[in-house]
Amino acid sequence: MEIVENLFKGFPELWGGGVAHSVMILSLVITLGLCLGKLKVKGVSLGLAWILFTGLVFGHFSLNLDEHLLHFLKEFGLILFVYSIGLEVGPGFFSSFRRGGKALNGLVAIVIAISLVTAIAIFYISGSPITTIAGILSGAVTNTPGLGAAQQAYSDLRHIDAPTIASGYAVTYPMGVLGVIISFIILRFVLRIRREEEEKDAERGMGHLEDITLNTFSIEICNPAVDGATVKHVHDLLKRDFMISRIMRQNQNIKHEVVNGHTELHVGDTLLIVARPADQDPICALMGKLSDIDWNEQNSELISRRILITRSSINGKTIGQLKIRSQFGANITRVNRSGVDLVATSHLKLQMGDRVTVVGDELSISHVENMMGNSLKRLNDPNLIPIFLGIVLGCFLANVPFFIPGIPERLRLGLTGGPLIIAILMGYFGPKYNLVTYNTISANLMLRRFGLCIFLAGVGLGTGHDFVQTVVSESGLIWILYGLAITMIPILLGGIIGRYVFHINYFTLMGVLAGANTNPPALAYANEMTPSDTPSVGYSTVYPFAMFLRIVTIQILIFVFG
Template identity: 25%
Template sequence: MTWLHHTFQEYPELAIFLTLAAGFWIGGLKVGKFSLGSVTGVLLMGVLVGQMDIQISANVKSVFFLLFLFAVGYSVGPQFFQGLKKDGLPQVLFAALMCVVCLVAPWLLAVAAGYNVGQAAGLLSGSQTISATMGVASDTINQLSVSSAQKQSWINAMPVCYAVTYIFGTAGSAWLLSSVAPMMLGGLDKVRAETKELEKTLGAGDPTQDPGMRSAFIPVTFRAYLVSEQSIAANKSVKDLEASFIQKGHRLFVERVRKADKSIIDPSQDYVIQPGDEIVINGRREYVLSEEDGFGKEIVDDELLNFPVENVNVYVINKEVIGKTVRELRNMDYMHGVPVQNLRRAGISLPVYSETKLERGDQIELVGYKNDMDRAAKKIGYAEIPTDRTDMIFVGLGIVLGGIVGAMSIHAGGVPLSLSTSGGTLIAGLIFGWLRSRHPAFGNIPEPALWVMNNVGLNTFIAVVGITAGPSFVEGFKQVGWGLFLVGIAATTLPLLAGIIMGRYIFKFHPALTLGCTAGARTTTAALAAIQETVQSKLPALGYTITYAVGNTLLIIWGVVLVLLMT
């Protein structure tokens, strides 16, 4: 053990990877539906490993933290700036006001409890489950005109308070928004009923179908049927049959036909379907299921159904498409034979409702023949080219420019004020992410690489924080005591209740959107999943994206503001 101890002291990089491995394992363990999560798991393991008194350069955590912040900004940038437009302003204002409560509540509670700067920053970070706040607060503390020992004491106090308050910050937020909040909005039954009514107006399809069932199937399907004399397809042209579906609000396509002579064709719009023909129908699964009784007997035929199709992600870029609803897009001539399979905004999957409006930077997943896909992609915007290469020129330049701007400071009353390199990098990420949404031919960061920047970047920073604070963690916990847990409950609860009240009485949002906006402004994805399960709908996600972008930006920057308020 002595040899192992000396090895980790001599090679601290090994201690970091040990902390990451053990932290991710601990964070993934579940008790019921609750788990600590990777960040808290890594922090606790870092504290444990840190008992070996391992010295790690502060530059290590800075490098990984900047990668994380740029990735955060890059991910939410399109929706952050999109929200500044007229349609998104109510949600932006809601998120900004709620974020102010997220700052003021922990600040006042910290002052009342007599906490120091570091303890207050840890309370803010843990109760609002925004780990990055610790990094920004640390940068700001390092700029203060106090002794190095005082700075280190405050910085070491942060992870202690974060760890104590994070548990309720995560689990409590999900419970409050999924169980308590619906009662504040008139009761769960009322919220579910109003959500179903709104789904009808958005064109959600069969309102009696459990929305959770859709995720168990591939949204777009190809099915084959034998046309009988009684079939709705018999003696109709392909054009007339497809038009009859549009009148019902569906979009289904006849892709292939096996004629009586056993030849297989890709039918023209004028082809008249005859009894005895075998046809392949293409469309969203819920639409096919709603019509299949009229087609005839379903058949399984490898030859008829064996043909190549593509799945392509297309960025919404062209002005002619921005602002259109999914229904309007589906009815465009160039969308013939091309169903919309999925819709993502700021990395969040949205329900593909007919009346959902498309925004610049949205990613639409299309399915169909290559020629049809190429035609549709050109009209919509830019088809994503699958690649595993990250544009490191884009990433490196963004971090450098943001860091330089953030490092600039002004003096107010002798106190240096600046965004810090971390705050500047976050804003650079927002701008560069927005630029990517407008010009997606450059600046690509594949999702796996973005995951590494987000998760490995943040957790490596947290690992170093935990290891560095390890020796003083126990003493720090004795100072704050279990009373901090109760303070953390209050700091978590007050902003969430304020968000529900503002959404219902001030902004008068729909109940489902109020829940989604509140979860988004607090950047609590776990709560969004719990809300959707409780109200039995994906509709709350429509209120999550813009508020998440605003919340993720302001809550991180609050690390600077809180330090200034406490000094």
């Protein structure tokens, strides 16, 4: 019985209560939190936030860890979490601002600015400490990295911890999830959404996603002006990116032909084309009319296959440099990177983990497979060098001092901002300089979840002593009202601006607004509303920028008002 009591309370003769005590308490908090995270009410779950709530209960009953050990665990977990996010979003961070992503990310910036203005207004009106407001803001927008960034920034600024940051986060997080969903329902009626029309546009990819998604369609050439022209000549005329996956000649028995820039087009030919939705009408206007041919019924030796790039020698090379058409007689028609399809232009640089769609005969495709790897086993071997090297560089950047006018203190990016920026830069520039930064989605997710679980458990255990008193007091209810205001006002105003100023499709708009709050439960609700994947595409397009802004702006908030 004494052993059991010591495991929970700690061994008095050992530092920090002993390793067994510390590991057991931490693991127990995480296990119970993960189990509770499986619970759903009408499809909505608080997920990993339950780890924080479990830690608060343990902390309230003094089932705790040594404060120095707890501080280390929180910081270490936060670094792993933030760095893995940076590696994931890095490859698409800067490209998300191109074409259709500009307007979507612009709307995200507006939504985040409104949430900051709302929080600052509450700060001045209520007279609450900025640490409380920062915690309420983090919970209201369900942004856990923002919680860590606020704690780190205040610790760097005042050299003490602020428990009210975590308390404010925990109190407002549940309503932060529900508030976005309630706002979506309100917007549906305020904007007078006609669901069928919105779904038709969403399925076609129209709106701001038409520049960042791909459609596959067939065209029968009818324009005599194109007769005898080469594919390269048509490309030069249209000045748009598209790929011809297959061609079927009229009155010819040729069923096996790989298209390249020198291929001549003739009236009566039927083409299978991969292009952005925005480019479909101009292509049809030049070439001819849409065709409903079933390519699966055509007796052709050509096949289509997706190949996974797992060979490090391919990393950073352009499609043109590989000379796949001339060497193997095959074509790359599209590239899928982090869930987003890209047109396979000759100047597009390939990265480890890309999935390329290749068209050719069986022998040609087998040669392309050998060149690119297509080995899941190779990707399953985790690439740890960029992780630990990046963390080293992130720790250096975290401690580089800088100044903000009006603030006498030397400020630092801290252990949230430093590793995040390094990870984004390595994720984006790594492939350009042949540095392999790719890890499988499962490996990245495992690292991210592991770090987040440790961080949330540490935060809960460290602030649980005074949490219950805060919740049952009058101030707890007021915090919830503040959180609802910070959650719903930006979403409602952002929805109206996105609809009437940026003219964004409703289902895309829901994904973008969910991404602005980095809110997976809200995205799940949006996905249930439509069979199209436009909410997910909108979410993934703005998520990198939204996450970066949330982390940076809350640190500035602490630095300016703290």
